[in-house]
Structures are given as C-alpha cells and as structure tokens.
Amino acid sequence: MTLDERVLVLPGWLGSGPQHWQSRWEALHGFVRVQQSDWEWPLRGDWMAQLEDAVLAAPGPVRLAAHSLGCHLVSAWAAHSRHTARIAGALLVAPPDLERDETPLPVARWRPALRQALPFPARVLYSDDDPFATPEASRGLAADWGAVAESLGARGHLNAESGLGDWPEGVARLAALAAR
Template structure:
C-alpha cells in the first residue's frame, strides 16, 4: 500500500510531543500524515482519547494506517474493534505497560487498565526496545503475541523518543516503509 493512498494517523502517548520527536518529523515528511491531537495530554482519559481517535478515523477519506507510540499503542488496542472498518493497519512503537504496578497511577491514566489481550482485527507490527523504562521487553513480546502482530527487536533503544536519542529515527522510517509494503 502506498503512503499517498492512505491517511496516516500518528497517535502519540502521554504528555506533550516535543519538537524533533520522530512522530512530528514523520508528519512533516508524509503529506497524508497528521497527528491525532488529544485535549488532555497529561491527564489521559480512555473515553475522551478514544472518542478523539474514532472521530479522526471517521473523518479520514482514504484507508487509515495508525502509528502509535507509548500510550498511543494501548489506546489503539482498546479501540481496535471500533476502528476496524476503516483501519488497514497499525504500526505500534514502544507500548507502555499501563498494567505495571504504579505506572498508570504515576501518570494519572488508570482507566487504560487492563490492557486488552484480544487479537487486533487488522494487520499490525510492534517495535520494542530491550531497555524501555515503561515496558519490559518480555511484556512487549507478550502484547505482540496476544494482539497477533509481527514483532521487531529495536535493541537497546530506550523508549524510542527524544530522551533516548530518537529524533529522526531513520531505522523506524525504513521499518514503517516495509510495513506499508506488506499491507499491499
């Protein structure tokens, strides 16, 4: 599937996405990409965030490919069955483990628990880091298996964000291009 034939919805996670983050760079590089803007970035509400995502998907004029980061991955898993008619695929990067003791409470996002374990109703790929502070590698592998995604080991890449040195993240762009080709 060609990027120009899809609406790419970039679904960031908790907190403000800072300039230079790969999500914003991808939005600048792909004409059909746009960031899903949530109202409360530091007080996430599953219902509000899901309503926004569903609205963005409904507004799309072409088939949709979702790109989630961190809590954005978990949001996509929660909403997958409501989105399945227009979504052709999801590229999931560094999911955060909101079921982990204390994480959701620390970031005021308790209503994202429990994380769904049902297979996603569309093609998906999950990229995980071996030293992500918000999700153990084995837990990310378990998400991938439960959701029925292909899985990519990103090595020791932290949370795959600015803090871990992933502004441009060219390896991610190449991996995403391969994912898009698989959607055929």
C-alpha cells in the same frame, strides 16, 4: 504506502515534543496527529472518540503510527469500533506495561490493558531497556494483539531521547505492513 492513504500519528501520555520522531514525521511526511483534549489526564473513552473521528474523516485507508499509550489507544479503539476495516496497518512503538506498580496514575487508569487480537496488520517495536516495559511484557502484548514483535536493542523508550531523529527505518516498517 499508497497515495490515498492517510497516516495518523498517535502520541502517548503528555504528547510528543518537537524532536520526537512522531513530530518529525508530521513535518517531513505530512502525517496527521490525532489531537487529544487532555494529554496530562488521558481518558480512554475520550481518546478513542478522537481516533474514531480521525479515522472517519480520512478520505481512504489509514495507517496508524502509535507511541507508548497511543499503542493502548489502538487496542482499545479496535475492540470497540465498527470501522477497523479502514486500517491498513499499525506501527505500535514502545507500548508501556500498564500492570507495573510504577505506572503513573494517569496511565494506570487505562487498566486493564485490552489484549485481544487486532483485526489489521500490526508490528510492535520495543526496546530492551525501556523503563516502562520489559521485553517480555512487550512481546506478550504483541502476541495478544496478533502483531509481529521486533526488538530495536537498548534504545530507552523509543522517543526523542533515543536518538532516532527522523527515523526513516520506522517509516519503512510502517510502509511494509501488508494486508492479512
């Protein structure tokens, strides 16, 4: 990553607690969390507007570090924004399958998932035993988004409970995203 780039952290439904890799990255690396007005009942349009404001406020290129519903935020925002050229790359970690019957109502309201190709480099990292998406669903989203898909093995939802800690490997994957 270059010195003029800003990394925006995009948590999913309910946000990311203090032990989550996203929160740790903020503390360690100075990455900036995109705050949402309602983490419990996320409205796609509201979340997209917050991301748009954060991208426009950045002084230079932006990288996105999204988790869970934050991955769908990236997809929805990219489908509507005229400022996608500012994005140097997106790390999309553990995107949930919104079509699952068990999807909680606040998240299910984001159906249907927007599945068009992203106009910037992206990598989807997924777990083989994520309770919110099968590996097949994760690979399908990655393919539709034009992203590289990578399994991290059986690690749950790739959150604080997954034991990732400061997750330097994730930072390295974010930094390695190259322009198309």
